[in-house]
Amino acid sequence: MSSELLVDVGDDSATAQLGQLKLTTIEDQQWPADESFLSKSETDVSQQFDASSPHLPWDHPFYDIARHQIIEVAGDDNFGRKVIVFNACRMPPQHQLDHHKLLMYLKGTLDQYVESDYTVIYFHHGMTSENKMSLSWVRDAYREFDRKYKKNIKALYIVHPTMFIKTLLILLKPIISFKFGRKINYVSYLSELEDVVKCDQLVIPSRVREYDNKLRASLKPTTQPPMSPPHSPPLPSQVFGVPLTLLRQRDPDGDPVPVVMRDTVGFLSEQGLEIEGIFRRSANVTLVKEVQLRYNSGTTVNLREMEDVHLAAVILKTFLRELPEPLLTYQLYNDIVNFASVSSESQVTVMKTLVESLPEENYASLRYLITFLAQVSANSEVNKMTNSNLAVVFGPNLLWGRDNAMSLSAIGPINNFTRTLLDQQHLVFA
Numbered sequence: 062m063s064s065e066l067l068v069d070v071g072d073d074s075a076t077a078q079l080g081q082l083k084l085t086t087i088e089d090q091q092w093p094a095d096e097s098f099l100s101k102s103e104t105d106v107s108q109q110f111d112a113s114s115p116h117l118p119w120d121h122p123f124y125d126i127a128r129h130q131i132i133e134v135a136g137d138d139n140f141g142r143k144v145i146v147f148n149a150c151r152m153p154p155q156h157q158l159d160h161h162k163l164l165m166y167l168k169g170t171l172d173q174y175v176e177s178d179y180t181v182i183y184f185h186h187g188m189t190s191e192n193k194m195s196l197s198w199v200r201d202a203y204r205e206f207d208r209k210y211k212k213n214i215k216a217l218y219i220v221h222p223t224m225f226i227k228t229l230l231i232l233l234k235p236i237i238s239f240k241f242g243r244k245i246n247y248v249s250y251l252s253e254l255e256d257v258v259k260c261d262q263l264v265i266p267s268r269v270r271e272y273d274n275k276l277r278a279s280l281k282p283t284t285q286p287p288m289s290p291p292h293s294p295p296l297p298s299q300v301f302g303v304p305l306t307l308l309r310q311r312d313p314d315g316d317p318v319p320v321v322m323r324d325t326v327g328f329l330s331e332q333g334l335e336i337e338g339i340f341r342r343s344a345n346v347t348l349v350k351e352v353q354l355r356y357n358s359g360t361t362v363n364l365r366e367m368e369d370v371h372l373a374a375v376i377l378k379t380f381l382r383e384l385p386e387p388l389l390t391y392q393l394y395n396d397i398v399n400f401a402s403v404s405s406e407s408q409v410t411v412m413k414t415l416v417e418s419l420p421e422e423n424y425a426s427l428r429y430l431i432t433f434l435a436q437v438s439a440n441s442e443v444n445k446m447t448n449s450n451l452a453v454v455f456g457p458n459l460l461w462g463r464d465n466a467m468s469l470s471a472i473g474p475i476n477n478f479t480r481t482l483l484d485q486q487h488l489v490f491a
Contacts, residue, residue, distance in 0.1 A: 126166040129153060134170065134472055135182075136382045136457055138258040139350075140343040141375030142215055143179040143457075145170060150187020150268045160198045168205055173453050173472070177341035178213050180257065184265070186221040186272045199229075203236065211241055215343060218257060220248040221272060250276065262382075298359030302383045305422035317425035321356060325377040326433045328364040334436060335443045336370050340454045344375040352376055381430075381458040388423055388430075389460040397460055398474040400481075408481060413489045416482075427459075431486045438483060452480035 121127075131151045135144045147167070152158060171179075219226060230237075230245070251273045254260055300308065300321055308319045316323070333339050349372065355362050364373050381388060389397060393415055403411045416424060434451050441447045446454075456476035482489060 123162060123166050123169075125159065126162050129158070131163065132167055132170050133264065134174075134457060135258070135263050136461065137375075137378055138180050139256070139346045140178070140180075140215070141349065141371075141378055142343045143174045143177060144258055144263075145174070145179060145181045146263060147181065147183045148187070148266055148269075149183070149185050149192075150266050152188070152192040154191045155193075155195075158192070160194055161201065164198065164202055164205060167202075168210075171206075171210055173476075175210050175213055176450070177338075177454065178215050178343040180216050180218070181214060182218045182220060182254070182258070182263070184220045184269050185223060185226055186269050187266070188223075188226075199233070214244060216244050216246060216257070218246050218248050218254065220251070220254065221269070221276070222247045222249075298357065300356040301353050301380060302385060304385055305426060306420070309422050317422040318429045319380070319426065321376065321380045322426060322429060324362060324364055325373045325380075326429065328373050329370065329377070330433060330436060332365075332368075333370040333374065333444075334440045337444050339370060339437065339444050339446055340374045340378070340451070341446075342371045342374070344369070344372040348372055349375055349379065353379070378454070378458050381455075387458075387460045388427055390419060390423060391463060393418070394460060394462060397478045398471060400478045401474055409485050409488050412478075412482060412485065416489060428490050430455075431482060431490070434483055435486050448480050448483040451483060452476045455479055 126132075129151050131148055133146045133148070135146050138144050152163075227247075234242075248254055251260060251265065251270070254263075298311070300319065305317070305319065309315060309317050312320070329339070348367075348369070352362060352367075352372065353376070364376075367373075396415055400408070400411070416427060419427065434455065437444060437446050438448050438451060441450075453476055456479040457472060459479060460475050462471065
């Protein structure tokens with residue numbers, strides 16, 4: 062994995078130079094201009110994304126973009142940051158895709174997460190002369206993604222970069238700040254991503270995996286990159302990635318709420334309720350792995366000794382995300398993504414019925430978590446974490462599809478359900 066440092070000319074001057082950029086080294090006919098333009102109402106993404114729709118209808122303004130699954134959200138990375146995935150190989154030919162709407166769709170996805178630390182993974186393989194973005198798209202993207210988006214993006218990983226993409230970045234040096242340039246990393250092989258995110262949680266297109274295998278096969282044995290580490294058998298005292306029923310069986314007191322949740326929530330209730338941006342910041346990945354190892358080896362973990370609120374917050378989210386089945390279970394997936402179709406008068410009753418149908422360990426853990434998050438929200442004037450903000454953070458960690466990754470059309474309903482659960486928790490768990 063490598064990172065290139067780009068020339069620092071500052072954001073203001075970069076924006077000024079953007080409109081004057083001339084890439085004379087690439088023939089104009091290779092970069093057809095986008096001819097489609099959207100009205101202001103069409104580019105107002107906040108009005109176009111319907112969080113209540115689990116599947117965008119065919120006449121939805123962004124249906125043609127969403128159905129290709131070019132952009133997906135894949136949980137958190139090893140640092141506790143949301144992962145946004147862009148799949149170039151899923152882009153259809155230029156004449157079949159409105160690239161300006163694609164930009165608006167990407168912006169709509171990021172809008173949900175830019176207040177928190179986040180990571181972008183771009184799978185470049187599959188970008189061809191037929192489906193590549195025009196330079197006008199690149200310029201528009203730079204204008205659209207202002208400081209709000211650039212501030213909290215912690216890393217952009219370009220997987221399987223070609224000479225084309227490297228040349229393009231070199232040509233764009235005059236308009237990319239040095240600070241942002243340090244966030245760009247080239248990833249030559251999928252195995253290198255394991256340092257960043259568990260590849261199992263990424264729905265990597267088969268074309269990308271096949272290409273990665275071909276790259277490996279073309280190398281001499283002495284230059285073969287390391288393979289992704291094999292899954293080691295669970296330790297006898299394993300905590301992360303273990304079913305809740307097994308954790309309860311192992312617990313000396315038979316507590317249905319796992320020790321990791323009890324420890325993190327207990328610590329955060331004492332020291333984290335007034336921390337601004339709690340659950341939005343990442344943590345040192347070395348410390349996260351160290352704490353996970355201590356839990357998995359059966360060692361007692363004292364979070365109060367570490368005095369790191371963001372570390373405890375990441376450990377809690379990581380535990381939830383690594384459950385073999387989401388806390389809200391696959392069985393309730395369809396009911397939850399269609400929950401918005403329930404009338405407002407019946408929502409509490411239906412929600413109460415759904416959560417009470419959960420296995421005992423899931424119900425107890427969910428109630429424990431939501432009760433705590435209600436305390437966090439009660440201090441939102443200080444910590445800035447309202448129920449809506451908490452839903453964006455925890456929704457994807459409470460429920461995901463069997464293929465792990467989720468498109469924006471699936472995330473909206475899940476986050477909406479989570480927000481309603483937080484709003485009505487005093488009635489749902491009464």
